[in-house]
Amino acid sequence: MAFGKGCHLHLIDGSAFIFRAYHALPPLTRKSDGLPIGAVAGFCNMLQRYVEGNNGSDAPTHVAVIFDKGSHTFRNDMYDLYKANREAMPEDLRPQMPLTREATIAFNIACEEMEGFEADDIIATLAVQARDLGGRCTIISSDKDLMQLVGGGVEMLDAMKNKVIDVEGVEEKFGVGPNRVVDVQALAGDSVDNVPGAPGIGVKTAALLINEYGTLEELLDRAEEIKQPKRRQTLIDHRAQIELSKRLVQLDENTPLTFSIDDLEVREPDPDRLLSFLAEMEFRTLSKRIAEKLGAEAPVIEDVAPPAADAPEMPDLKDATYETVRDAAALQKWIDLTYEHGHVAVDTETTGLNEMIVDLVGISLCVNAGHACYIPLAHKDGSDDLFGSDAPAEGQMPLQEALDLLKPMLEDESILKIGQNMKYDAKIFHRYGVEVAPFDDTMLISYAQHAGLHNHGMDALSERYLGHTPIPIKSLLGTGKSQITFDRVPIDEATPYAAEDADITLRLWQVLKPQLHEKGVTTVYETLERPLVPVLAQMERNGVKVDRDTLSRMSNAFAQKMAGLEAEIHELAGQDFNVGSPKQLGEILFDKLELPGGKKGKTGAYSTGVDILEDLATEHELPGKVLDWRQLSKLKSTYTDALQTHINADTGRVHTSYSIVGANTGRLSSSEPNLQNIPVRSEEGRRIREAFVAEQGNVLVSLDYSQIELRILAHVAGIDALKQAFKDGQDIHAMTASEMFDVPLDEMTPDVRRKAKAINFGVIYGISGFGLARNLRIPRAEAQGFIDRYFERFPGIRTYMDETVQFAKDHGYVQTLFGRKINTPEINAKGPGAGFSKRAAINAPIQGTAADVIRRAMIQMPAAIKDLPCKMLLQVHDELIFEVPEDAVDETINVVRGIMENASDPAVKFDVPLVVDAGQGANWAEAH
DNA sequence: GACATCACG
């Protein structure tokens, strides 16, 4: 059909599609060969969405995707700096450019480009032709350079916002009609394309001038008449530059086309051709969707594992023999080797696992695969003595001599030290006066790319990535009562084990480090993982002062109360039994007393959790007493008793250990002891915090993010009402309740607010009717009603949840706003686990983003407080605790709050403010 | 060592 009246031409700005696709999607690679295809995937998705949108009465009769070709055009001949400040095309985008052309052809859409001409000129020429032939033209782009073409049947469509840009839209943007757009652009210039324009004149001023004088030429001719002296001079001085600018922005409507507009008629895609292209790209989801639309069979795409060939060639670990370094000369040789290589894997052997207490026994080094040594330093010779003698074993160099030799290398900026869990080794070295830097950590490198897939201990990594099972430590130390410490291991046994650990660490680094970049998590590793190591090490060394007497008195009080309760429970049960045994308790409750609601779990035992016992408490006196007993038992055994055993004899303080890789979402975990779950919710439990105190003359200061996860939800899901509430500092739960239940804020009741609060939290966890019903103890149907209403009022939340799950299904991971990736390997699994994976995927970006925010704050903290006398002691997910001299409290709060509230800058700009609340007191109960 | 329970955000 010849183009003419009644015809409608669509022109798609190909480059705009590509760049949008490239930046919207993570750097995906084709699984079989690692070819980057993220932009192609996004491009195809956008094309398909475009095609699907064309079913209305306004469907196009003609369509083409127009691309740029080559970087040199006639504009460069006019002005050699044209687009000179453009950044080079990203390396992983370049190979995708030809594929986007192939994709267009596969969709059977005309694909046009011409050497020496920008896509914009081709678009301009076609748009003018279409108009002159009496037809219509829609340009699918939001590029302002194309706005000069609008009018007389030519419109633009911003595909992203699905917004039509007509003459009015152009006037809104430029303050003049489309026919004067180039005049405004000539004056205002364009920093993106490096069009100079007139210095100091922007779009606003330019439009004002053009509207006053009619055209640019008129304005320049009558520039003398301009009243403002500076503006007048600018126009007179820069006339040539302005005229050049106009020629640069003026599109060429007379491009000598090598094809005809009639060639662009809309064509049906050939299913075979399109699907085989998609299969070649290995786009599973998209080819399924398109096959469905076309009524064709989806191609089978084999799940090809990437070849393991990119792993560096390494000698077999089983064949390795390692050197034992026994004197300064041998050690110096190894130090020289590290300087030759520029890096070295380092591992320490110690007498135990608590790095605050244990002693250094030996050090191993590895400079390249298979080339490692062990330096024994404090082995004891206990071979002849059943109890072990304390005499040093033969053949070791003095510890201090070794450290003196190693220290310059370990602290040398030019030598990269590689460790597996470097926080541990760095803390050991710190105790001997050595500050290890710079370093890489294979555990963190693994975590940055594989969180959610597997754990990151050396044994697991070695088996997975090197196919080698390391020598088990138990084979040296034994187990149970007869277990010995590493200093009792004979040196000739210790060497193969210790040196192998360093060898494995170095090999893991060689395999995993390059993949950081391929997986797109280098920035995560370098800004959110590695810098945290010294910060946490310092916090752990600081520890927190815990008052033993307070805990001890509480333990005694708890023991007395428990004894009383136990007697009452036995009386009520009519027999003695172990209250701490759920099995025995279940039998008493449901078999002997025949109380209702006895449900057996998968092990066949009655469930006696807090929910069940609370329900039963209305039936009988016994369950309530058991609950009281359990609470006391928990507080005593886990807290008041156990915490005392963790008080360090030297410091009088408790030193927890934080794990950077403990939680898949990016949160830290705390252990030995866990100081992130000290009671606070119950009044009795809360009193345990009174035992956490500050040194004489100091106070504890606690600063915590207010509602950070809900704020992040409001931002990522784009919920304007929630965002506004946070900006206005409103009570977010009350506001939600008001929206949902149509209750004015000033008539809000605590019960309605409580329900809204439960829903708000439920949303963060991937809400379900069942879960909410159980939490609120209301019928399931009612809970579902609440959820439905919530989604009705905040439709963006549902969209966010659906999109997040879809993203996880497409990519196998979800992401935080800071780029942290959390893998979701089970997301496509069927069966009972499906809901679980979905909820985890919905929660992870929110919890993870909050975790990233506080990590950023913590990493900045040492520099921020270096001139203050305070110490950072603890982190509890959204809270930081400091020990501060009384007279420095206000300043500390100011500084720390500033860091915390602005921690997302400049990486992420939140639509909602982050707010930090502060408290202080002689102990943690008062500070919180 | 698995399981149930319960402490925290």
Add this chain to the structure above:
DNA sequence: GACGTACGTGATGTCC
């Protein structure tokens, strides 16, 4: 239509 459900952790005691 049924399934099994709030997200993320660590420590303790019982029982096999």
